Amino acid sequence: MKFIFLITFCSLITFGKLFASNDSIISLRLNELKSKGINNSFVMETYSTGCHCCGTNDNCNYESSQIYFFWRDKDKDFIQTYNKCGSPIKAIHNKVFDFYLQNRKTILKEEVKSYLISEKDGLVMELIIDDSRHVKFYLGAGEKYIVKEYDAYQLTNMENDQPNQNFERNNSLKLVKLQKSIDDLINTQ
Secondary structure (H helix, E strand, O other), X not given: OHHHHHHHHHHHHHHHHHHHHHHHHHHHHHHHHHXXXXXXXXXXXXXXXXXXXXXXXXXXXXOOEEEEEEEEEXXXXXXEEEOOOOOOEEEEOOOHHHHHHHHHHHHHHOXXXXXXXXXXXXXXXXXXXXXXXXXXXXXXXXXEEEEEEEEHHXXXXXXXXXXXXXXXXXXXXXXXXXXXXXXXXXXXX
């Protein structure tokens, strides 16, 4: 029993350090951008809990997390991928940042809702899967950043078995469209 407790406790500490470390990295980089007078920026972080890829040659990712910084400086858009192999800055010629700026007010208000199976007589039945991909945005809102976080499972729909009542609503959000356009950009680089 003590052994199980010890393993669980150590796992929680390690997992907590990973995400505390990511938050520090993100905060430092965003403050660095602000100190250079860059006020138009945002970050997308993706991660999976309880997942570690073994035996791959791609040893650059920081644990199970990927962090992407986006900013605009003097009408040029940039992306920086943070990982253990260095973090080169690339100019991007893409509509991702334009989409973000055009829809920022809407995106800041949006929330991805849970995978809702049914709601009847005040009882709510939701599905949760923890080992799917999580998406976390740090979105500029004046002097501070607003964090938006959701689980990619909330964007799915098992039509035959237990359909997600929030499927269409969630996938129509500007926040989700921003994430999908970033995924497309990353997959083409």
